[in-house]
Amino acid sequence: MPVSVKICGLSDRAGLDAAVAAGARYVGFVFFAKSPRAVSVETAAALAVEVPPGIAKVALVVDADDTTLDEIVARVPLDMLQLHGRETPARVAEIRARHGLPVMKAVGVASEADLPMLDAYAAVADQILVDAKPPAGAALPGGNGLAFDWRLIAGRRWSVPWMLAGGLTPENLAEAVARTGARQVDVSSGVESAPGIKDAVRIGAFLTAAHG
Numbered sequence: 001m002p003v004s005v006k007i008c009g010l011s012d013r014a015g016l017d018a019a020v021a022a023g024a025r026y027v028g029f030v031f032f033a034k035s036p037r038a039v040s041v042e043t044a045a046a047l048a049v050e051v052p053p054g055i056a057k058v059a060l061v062v063d064a065d066d067t068t069l070d071e072i073v074a075r076v077p078l079d080m081l082q083l084h085g086r087e088t089p090a091r092v093a094e095i096r097a098r099h100g101l102p103v104m105k106a107v108g109v110a111s112e113a114d115l116p117m118l119d120a121y122a123a124v125a126d127q128i129l130v131d132a133k134p135p136a137g138a139a140l141p142g143g144n145g146l147a148f149d150w151r152l153i154a155g156r157r158w159s160v161p162w163m164l165a166g167g168l169t170p171e172n173l174a175e176a177v178a179r180t181g182a183r184q185v186d187v188s189s190g191v192e193s194a195p196g197i198k199d200a201v202r203i204g205a206f207l208t209a210a211h212g
């Protein structure tokens with residue numbers, strides 16, 4: 001069965017077109033000013049209207065307040081919010097209720113001790129993103145191109161759909177899927193030629209690996 005792919009951190013038409021042409025099921029826009037992939041509301045809105053039906057448009061935010069979320073949701077046609085900060089389970093539930101969109105909560109994994117949080121967030125979110133925990137002092141809370149030990153989640157399942165993320169590439173995707181059983185995956189750095197610059201060839205190779 002093919003693996004569904006989310007291409008995250010799209011910031012221009014060339015990257016978006018490459019993701020759509022290759023067969024991505026989700027496209028992600030990063031609303032985090034310190035990111036090399038950050039987009040303005042205007043840019044995200046202009047890109048989102050070009051996304052064909054059937055591909056989910058995801059806004060990635062980090063500890064965003066309701067005013068910020070109100071503006072993004074009002075101006076960008078979206079299908080999902082991805083929460084990539086320190087949002088508590090209660091805040092995830094609040095955002096889901098207030099903003100009327102499905103919510104995917106990213107949870108960082110580095111060791112067994114992190115696994116209970118996956119269950120806690122699965123209880124309140126529509127999906128969970130099982131990602132690598134950023135190293136101490138990392139400039140970004142995600143999108144660092146780092147993988148975690150996939151054996152930690154081998155055979156584990158949650159009460160909601162989940163996506164594997166963190167350091168995935170066209171080269172390691174098959175192993176990641178085989179080890180974890182993931183049916184959905186998320187990638188950003190691994191399909192770039194430089195931070196924030198999406199590479200159409202690598203996007204195509206990633207989707208080929210996912211569908212192979």
Ligand SMILES: O=C(O)c1ccccc1NCC(=O)[C@H](O)[C@H](O)COP(=O)(O)O
Pocket residue numbers: 008009030032035036037038060062084129131140141142143144145146165166167168186187188189190
């Ligand atoms: O991509 C960013 O710059 C970013 C900034 C702040 C929070 C999260 C961010 N990215 C997360 C992702 O792109 C993905 O959801 C995921 O973590 C995979 O990233 P990567 O390891 O680069 O493939």
